[in-house]
Structure formats: C-alpha cells, structure tokens
Amino acid sequence: MTQQDSQTFQDRARSAIRAAGMRWTKQRETLLDVIEHAREHLDADGLYRLARERDPRLSLATVYRTLGVLKRQGLVDELHLSEEHHHYEASSDDQHFHFVCTSCGAVTEFSASTVDRLRKELQREHGVVVQSVDLDLAGLCAKCAAA
Amino acid sequence: MTQQDSQTFQDRARSAIRAAGMRWTKQRETLLDVIEHAREHLDADGLYRLARERDPRLSLATVYRTLGVLKRQGLVDELHLSEEHHHYEASSDDQHFHFVCTSCGAVTEFSASTVDRLRKELQREHGVVVQSVDLDLAGLCAKCAAA
C-alpha cells in the first residue's frame, strides 16, 4: 500500500518535472522520498536534516529550491502551522485543513466540505473566482480540552 | 461618527494598556491614530512611514513593539495578505475574512458566518476548542473576473 502509493507519487513527480523540461536528480529523488514518508508535517530544516542522513552533501539551498519547484507543480502544499516558518506536505486530492493545538502542539486534519461550500457561495453571490483557500485553526485538541 | 468611533477606540486602547500596568505614550497614541484612520490594511513599514510624518524620531522597533502589545491585547488583528510580511487592522467586533485579488491586488472583506458555523461544528463533533480561525482567500475579484 505504502509501497504502491510511493511508486505513484514518485512517478507523478518525475513526470511533472521532466514534462517541464527539468531534470530528475538524486537530490530531488531523496527529497521527494523524505517528504512522502514523513509522518509529520516537516519544515524546511527538518526536511534538510532527514535528507542529509542519506546524502550529507545536500544543501539547504537545494531544499528550498526543490520545495519551490514542487510547490509550483502542485506536488506539495505549503502550510502555515506556525508564525515563524512554513511546513510542507505531499499534496493529496482530498482537501483538508489543519488544526494546531496550542497546548500540546498536535496537528489534526479535518476534511473541508465547509470550505467547498464557502467557495461556491462566494463565487455565486459575489462573482469572485476563488483560486486558493487557506484555512488554519488553532485551539485545544480534544485531549487537552478534556484535561 | 468617525470622530465618535475614534474617541472610543483610543479610549479602549488607553484603558487596556493602562490596565495592564503599561504607559500611555506619545508614540502609542500616534500609532493608534494612524492604524485607526488608515483606509487600507497597512504593513509595519507603511505604518512606520505614516507615523514618521507626525513624529520623525519614532523608530521602527517601536512600531513592532507596539504592534506586539496591541496584538496581545486584542486591539489589532494581524493579517496574512501576502507571503512576505504581515498587515494589520484595528480589530472589530464583526468577524470577517479577506480576499486578495491575484490580478489587481484589491482586498475585499467578507463576513464570516460560515466560519462561525464551522467553529461550532468542530466543537460539537470533535470536542476541540477553537481559539483562533485564520481564513485567507485569493483569486480574481468580480471586476477582474469579468474582464
């Protein structure tokens, strides 16, 4: 399952990158793999450190440049979980948004039917064309709220 | 009307600041006034430049320090209209969110009944306590979409 998704994600990325006349490099492969298998939403530095475990010469500049490419290709989404810096995740088909617990820091994902409703509402009632929605929540997660 | 609101806003700010054991200074008064009467959402530098027209010695550090205080007191809201830096507005009672046109840069405000619904939904169905909602939209405004 993971193996299968992995194949698919790497393929998707490779195709998109090659289709844009860019090259499929060792570094990009490494970074893609780290992003995909990360079990939390990494920031650039976390990604950098994990990638360096496999390729110690890989530079932080390359991390940022690669993230830029992947963002533009729609392969990763940039999250605003903290004020200080960005986090990233492999983009998926189902829209969702993030909830950060102010007490324990846990990140919960919620599906975004509400956001879709909002988008259509604005489009219909105000004539605007919504291109991107950025919804970030913070508060107490269920566990911390109960304690 | 503007005069009356002005009085109220300044009063509110002064009280809040004094209540926290802080001092009501010339600089804070200037900045509050600029924020209140700004007709667009200023960034720190814009605020700095406008404030300097009245008090040329006022420093950028003071702008940031004051914004920090006002944020903590809930007197101004920090907006994420651009990736590069923050914008600020005097906080108001009615919740609303911002829509930035990617073509002309115009900022439109929409009221946020949807957001309130979402908040309650999450609270009820997932047991989380929502403390802050940050909803930012981008796309084509009605004018640009029609063109």
Add this chain to the structure above:
DNA sequence: TCCTTGTTGCAACGCAATCGCAACTTGTAG
C-alpha cells in the same frame, strides 16, 4: 561518449522582525 544546459554547493546576501542597552518619559508617591 560528447556536449548542451539544467542543477548543485557554497558563501554571501536580503529582509522582516527582534533585542541589548543607555538615555529618556511616565505617573505615582511623598
């Protein structure tokens, strides 16, 4: 294998925001 051209690593840089500290104000107590 060669060659063109995109990519990388490195170090320097850009820029929003923050901080340390001495000089200065505020506001209250006397």
Add this chain to the structure above:
DNA sequence: CTACAAGTTGCGATTGCGTTGCAACAAGGA
C-alpha cells in the same frame, strides 16, 4: 511641585528564514 522607580524609546547590532550569484558538476539526448 518634585523626586524617583519602572516602563519605554531610539539606535545599532543581530537573528533567522529564505534567496541568489557563481563556478563546478551531472543529466540525458545526439
């Protein structure tokens, strides 16, 4: 009205995320 303790300011230096110029390098088509 005055003195004084404590909060605030301006300034310059600094932090930290992210970007960029450039020479060396590597991908991949011919």
